[in-house]
Amino acid sequence: MREIPTIKPRRKGRSGMQAMLIPSQQMVAEQIRSAPEGVLTEVGTLRRRLAAQYGADACCPVTVQRHLRAIAELSFGALEKGEPVSTVTPYWRMVDPASLLAKRLAGGPTFIRERLAAEGSEGRAKKFRLRPISGPQNFSKGRMSQIKLSI
Secondary structure (H helix, E strand, O other), X not given: XXXXXXXXXXXXXXXXXXXXXXXXXXXXXXXXXXXOOOEEEOHHHHHHHHHXXXXXXXXXXXXXXXXXHHHHHHHHHHHHOXXXXXXXXXXXXXOOOOOHHHHHOOOXXXXXXXXXXXXXXXXXXXXXXXXXXXXXXXXXXXXXXXXXXXX
């Protein structure tokens, strides 16, 4: 069952308006689950995809970060209880382990690095390097939107 999105008009600049999506936790979790395995996708890309999917101009960054933290708590807790990785939402695909956000999420940067390394190298936990995926479609506003893991 699809949720009805909440889209609110918000000011943009001095005289403009934009449609801001206020996503539910379920909407954020569905987008995270659709992220490709072994690829680190920025949260900004997640927000742009959500906005486009629901016909909004933008997606609320504060709401997405709150939901990401809640999803991380649920997923990490389930993994600690012995749930298989395939049954949890893979939040580690959205968070650079070197970021400040990684320090605030369940498991922390070490767990995120381990999960990314496991996905990128078929279970062998090694150090990984981040490199941009080739092609202009993965760049927006001069920033990388997706990063490929290389082991």
